Amino acid sequence: MNIDSVDIVTEWDIVAARQLGRNEAKKVGFGTVDQARITTAISELARNIYLYTGKGNIAIKEVTEGNLKGLLVIASDEGPGIADVRRALEDGFTTSGGLGAGLPGVKRLMDDFKIETVVGEGTKISATKWLR
Amino acid sequence: MNKQIAGYINEHLDEILERWTIKMEDEKDDRFFQIMSEKVIDNTVREFGELVVFSLTESEEVYRVKLNDFSVKIVRYGWSVTFVLKALTNFTHVLYDKMNEDGYLNEQNIISYTEIMTNWITPLTHSIVEAYSNVWDRTVHLQKMALQELSASLIPMFDKISVMPLVGTIDTERAKLIMENLLHGVVKHRAEVVLLDITGVPVVDTMVAHHIIQAADAVRLVGAKCMLVGIRPEIAQTIVALGINLNDFTTTSTMQRGVEKALALTNRAIVEVKDK
């Protein structure tokens, strides 16, 4: 199994995570549209880590299920956690004066999406895109 | 004892350097001996050896200048700082072994030898790391300036129509610059329509979209209209998936269509002329 990750501390780490994601997506065989989806999703997750937590990590991993291939993106941090996940997933909900489109966007950009979060401990978001 | 060690190194420089080179060649992982020509390595190794002697014999200033020249050079060669520090450590080992073999070290002077070596190696390591980090800082600074230069300038295209081609990643700092240049440019060129071209932007995420929306609002406030051009098909799809509303925007996929629309908005058109 193939795993790679980027620590997110500065704004430029977001670019590094994106680049890693794009390369991995290419390797798995995704076309340009899915590459853009995956890269954009990583950008959102990485930026949330940068904005709302001290430090976190984006890990990218090729996965298989039966004869299906896919790319799993795991964004984990030890930040404040998300108190109300449902609201955070609503379009337009933001605590930073943003568009509030990031998390709901990632959910739509990817195929599988899961948030595990504990207030005061951190957040782990896993999102997979399957190759069709 | 300073002078004594320096004298010893000077006298045995050739052999020390030879042993040292062999030791460094044993270092795994360093393709560098394959990349660099033998002559360059030879010269550099010699220079390094002389530098070591310099640090023991010359004045602080003379040594600093030398050290700086040397560091800049090795940074330019692309030697990793890890490799250079390793080289430094290996040098001290080689020197110790050789001096020991030649019977220069004994119970009486070993302590002062160790002390001198420590006093010498610590500042040398610091200077090398510092020289490296200076070069890095400078490089980053220059690249930042280069990036800013190629960032966002508003180019007048026709009377009342200006274009801003955006190329590369947009971070918070560039986003600010884009906004400033856009507003200044609109006023300066008396633009009525601005074409914001995002063909060269690799990723349009919510942050970039948000900045574009804000820039367009600001442009509206100074009395012009902002159009978004160069939206590649995959970017169009991700924007839709993010649920970003660009309905207030006139958008086109290509610059050409954008220009046609901008001309129409300012009551003009490009027409073909029949042969004379």
Ligand SMILES: Nc1ncnc2c1ncn2[C@@H]1O[C@H](COP(=O)(O)OP(=O)(O)OP(=O)(O)O)[C@@H](O)[C@H]1O
């Ligand atoms: N990793 C995280 N840790 C803690 N809180 C988070 C994290 N990610 C998101 N949030 C919270 O969830 C809210 C919604 O996030 P989302 O990415 O959808 O929107 P946004 O970041 O506010 O704006 P946008 O992403 O559109 O620029 C954020 O405002 C923030 O309060």
Ligand SMILES: [Mg+2]
């Ligand atoms: Mg966000």
